[in-house]
Amino acid sequence: MIRQRTVIYASTGGLPALPRLERIAHDTVTGTAYRHRLPRPGPAYAAVQITISGRGALWHPDGTVQQIPPGWAMCLLTDRSRFVYGVPDDALEPWEFLFIEMFGLSALDAVGELVARHTPVVRCDADHPVLDDLKRRLPTRGTRIAVMTPGESAMIAMAVIAGLVDQQRDPDPSGEHHLCLQTMEMLRSQLADPPSIATVARQLGVSREHLTRLFTASCGEPPARWLRTQRLAEADRRLRGGPEPIADIARACGFATASHFIHSFQQQYGRTPAEHRRRR
Numbered sequence: 001m002i003r004q005r006t007v008i009y010a011s012t013g014g015l016p017a018l019p020r021l022e023r024i025a026h027d028t029v030t031g032t033a034y035r036h037r038l039p040r041p042g043p044a045y046a047a048v049q050i051t052i053s054g055r056g057a058l059w060h061p062d063g064t065v066q067q068i069p070p071g072w073a074m075c076l077l078t079d080r081s082r083f084v085y086g087v088p089d090d091a092l093e094p095w096e097f098l099f100i101e102m103f104g105l106s107a108l109d110a111v112g113e114l115v116a117r118h119t120p121v122v123r124c125d126a127d128h129p130v131l132d133d134l135k136r137r138l139p140t141r142g143t144r145i146a147v148m149t150p151g152e153s154a155m156i157a158m159a160v161i162a163g164l165v166d167q168q169r170d171p172d173p174s175g176e177h178h179l180c181l182q183t184m185e186m187l188r189s190q191l192a193d194p195p196s197i198a199t200v201a202r203q204l205g206v207s208r209e210h211l212t213r214l215f216t217a218s219c220g221e222p223p224a225r226w227l228r229t230q231r232l233a234e235a236d237r238r239l240r241g242g243p244e245p246i247a248d249i250a251r252a253c254g255f256a257t258a259s260h261f262i263h264s265f266q267q268q269y270g271r272t273p274a275e276h277r278r279r280r
Contacts, residue, residue, distance in 0.1 A: 003028040006143040014150030019107035019157035021148065024134050025099040034095070035086035039270060044079035045103045046111035048160060052126045054095040057088040061267075066121045066220040073124035073164065075115050077108060080236070082268060083120065098131060102157045110161045114168075116233035117184065119220045123167050130156075130163040179204055180218040183211060187227050191234055191254050197223050231255065232268045239277045246273050 006025040014020055022045065049056070049068070056068040060083050067088070068074050074085060087095050102111075114122065125131075134156070137146075148156075182204060187194045195203075201211040216222045221229075231253040238249045250261035265273050 002034070004143075005138045005141055007137055007139060008143065008145050009148045009153060010145060011148045011150050011153045014104075014153065017105045018150060018154040019102050019104040019110070019161070020150070021100070021153045021157045021160075022103050023099070023101040024137060025101075026096075026135065026138050027099055028094050028096045029087060030094040032087050032089050032091070035084055037084045038076060038078060038081040040078050042078065043103070044077065044108060045101055046107045047076050047078070047102065048100045048111070048124070048164065049074045049076070049085075050098045050100075050124050050126055050131065052096040052098060054091065054093045055088065056085060056095045056097065058120055059084040060221075062225070064221060064225075066119065068121055071123060071125060072121055075111050075120050075122060075164070077112055077115070079108075080112060080269065081115075081120065082270065098126065098135065100134065100160055102160070104154075104157070107157055107161065110158075112233065112236075114161070114164060116230055117188075118168055119226075121220060122164060124164060125167060128163050128167070130159045134160070177218055179206065179211065180215050183215055183223065184226070187223070188230055191227075191231055192252055194227060194254065227254075228264065229268075232265060235261065235265060235273065236269070236276070239273055249273070 004025055004027045006023060008023050009021055011020065050073040051068050051070050053070055055070070056074065058066040058068060058074055060066070065088075068085075076085070183197075183200050186200050186203070197212060198208040201208040204211065206214075212223060215226070219226055235249050235253045238244055238252070239246075246261070247258045250258045253261070255261035255264065262272055265276070269276055271279070
């Protein structure tokens, strides 16, 4: 069962590169029949699903599960994300969430970078001022259509994304989360030949086991899998950016051979790098 209040925005004359707010919905869903699989066909868009009460879950292809409780949000890209999300089997209460749908190249790229830098599940306060403004725009019931200028639409969409980015900042620079951010930065800055986790841990003054445990708890996935996602995200950016040879992209992103890169890319995106480039 789904209870929903929705506002759909119509705007014309905007630039394709600008983000565009398309839809805001307040949903309450019950029952484990609520499951969605990504990627999905149709025009590509970015969305943020912010838990207000109850909880959702996200199932990765390798079996890893990330919970989406209050204070957290799920970011998705309909053409790039590869997971299933919905109500977990052991849920005891409905999942209530705010859903924000955004189109435009910059929305896709910004949300894609946020996911690549963290995970699809990120911190998000449902009472954030930007979200309070969006909730006030919803009808008391049902669905309504509203008109918005391209400029206002872009500003609201970017405010949502900027609010998410700000909420990922570590409030305690000496805390455990900061170790994870430092690890990410050290690995991301050397994608072609990253240091081992043992080397990173030694430089940060902790054990490899401790760093791996902290990283997995904070990010929902171990460092090796996160690094693989980073490499493929960088490959995706390069493929969409120009005619760089696929073998060169593979080397720059840390893959030992082009065949290994092609296999990994197809597992992640459901198509080969060449097919992906043709669809950009």
